Amino acid sequence: LFRACRPRTRREKEPPLVKGWPFLGVILEYGKNPLGFLQAAQKKYGDIFTCQLAGKYFTFVTDPFSFSSVMRQGKNLDFHKFAMGFSQRVFGHADFTSPLLSESYREVHSLFRQTLQGPPLEQLSETMLANLQSVIQHGQPSKNVWKEEGLQCFTTRIMFEAGFVTLFGKNSGLLQPEGKGVIGTCVQKAKRDFLAFDGAFPALAAGVPIALCGRAWRAREALAKGLLHRELNHRMYVSDLIQRRMDAFDRMHLDETNKARTHVCMLWASQANTLPAAFWSLYYMLRHPEAFAAARKEIDQIFTKLPNDKAISVSKEKLESMIVLESIIREALRLSSASIMIRVASDDFILTLDSGQTAAIRKGDYIALYPRLIHLDPEIYPDPLVFKYNRFLDEEGQRRNQFYKNGRQLKHYLVPFGSGASECPGRFFAINEIKQFLMLVLWHYDLQLSEHRNTLSPDRTRAGLGILPPSQDVLLRYKTRADRYTE
Ligand code: HEM
DSSP states (O other): OHHHHSOOOOOTTOOOEEOOBTTTBTHHHHHHOHHHHHHHHHHHHOSEEEEEETTEEEEEEOOGGGHHHHHTOTTTEESHHHHHHHHHHHHOOOOTTSHHHHHHHHHHHHHHHHHHSSHHHHHHHHHHHHHHHHHHHHTOOOTTOOEEEEHHHHHHHHHHHHHHHHHHOEEGGGOOOTTSOSOOHHHHHHHHHHHHHHHTHHHHHTTOOGGGOHHHHHHHHHHHHHTSHHHHTTEESOOHHHHHHHHHHHHTTOOHHHHHHHHHHHHHHHHTTHHHHHHHHHHHHHHOHHHHHHHHHHHHHHSOSOOTTOOOOOOHHHHHHOHHHHHHHHHHHHHHEEEOEEEEESSOEEEEOTTSOEEEEOTTOEEEEOTHHHHTOTTTSSSTTSOOTTTTBOTTSSBOOOOEETTEEOSOSOOTTOOGGGOOTTHHHHHHHHHHHHHHHHHHEEEEEOOOOSOOOBOGGGTBEEEOOBSSOOEEEEEEOTTOOOO
């Protein structure tokens, strides 16, 4: 603590140092409005500067062309050390960086790619689609009756339940009769516990010990109890990802609680960003009639003449062809993503930026990239705060992947899933499941947002933690679509 409180002086060749108050540094200004703070610092200090945030030193690299320069520093900049320390503190699982476990954990880590990407992704997405339909069918309003529900409640209800069952399987004892869906009381309880735990995430991320957040602690432990191997062993259709993680953890001889807590961590990773991303995608689509019309046209062209009771199945090619929905999702991610990419300097070293500028980095300091600076940069995205459903489509209506700053094409122009060592392994699944969700609600329902508030603001207390949720819910009215069946 004494070392942390001792004021630091900038050494030769180090980036400009933004010190602020003793010990606190600039944490208060940063915490109030991270984007505004970083934009102002970028203007004042340029592409790289170091800020003292509550006793720790973070060097921010703000130039998008220099993202690759940071990613290339795998030897000097460690991702896992920071991420694992954070995860261990919040989820309470074992230290997988310890010499005893680190080798076996590498195997566990490699399962992400093996089960969430490539051919296994198709099976996972197929299961997700079937589960989404089950949940939607279960909550179907009676014919010609408008149902009202908060949009966030609606999205969370459908996406959490379907996503949970897709990864962790169905509780065989609680299966509902055919046609009644997969909803069991345990999924409802898991949803409540997940939301209670997730609600405390900003405090936990800021360093508040979970023991002081009683409700979140109880919720986390309840989730872990439901994900003990002896419980999971009774579930049907557990995903390959979870089954293979269970097998690997069993071989590692961890205690049962530790194994279960790693599953809570996986549950959080699979839901915490997906739920708000699905919310914003649907919200923006409903707020913008031209987006709604284009999306519905895309869906109706794909599913013509579908009999009333038939479950929809969608090939990988069809899912990929939904580029209007994809553009809506990417635009929603651009506007709502506020994740921060953090690496720890494992040694003193010199970082060379894209411009050729060099900066001395100290061992133990954090290097931070904040993609929201790119996502809201008016040079890259004109009118950056405006939702444009076709921003990621070109003039021919095809996927647009070329974005420029100062006349130069950017590699990193949309980074909601991180990049390099910390790139999200579930990114393809996430886009697929949100597409499926939008597709099904467009196909099944007429939907209206009944409150006409102009702008719904994101909850800034979660800046740095991923996709920002809305600061409040909005009321949704929906009813079964009357014009759907064209037989
Ligand atoms: C990591 C974003 C959905 C699994 C990450 C990271 C980001 C991210 C930014 C890196 C975190 C860091 O730097 O510490 C998102 C977004 C999603 C999403 C925006 C939805 C819109 C998913 C889904 C899954 C998933 C659906 C799994 C089914 C993971 C895992 C990691 C991760 C396992 C940790 C990877 C590692 O330790 O190397 N995600 N994610 N994510 N995500 Fe996602």
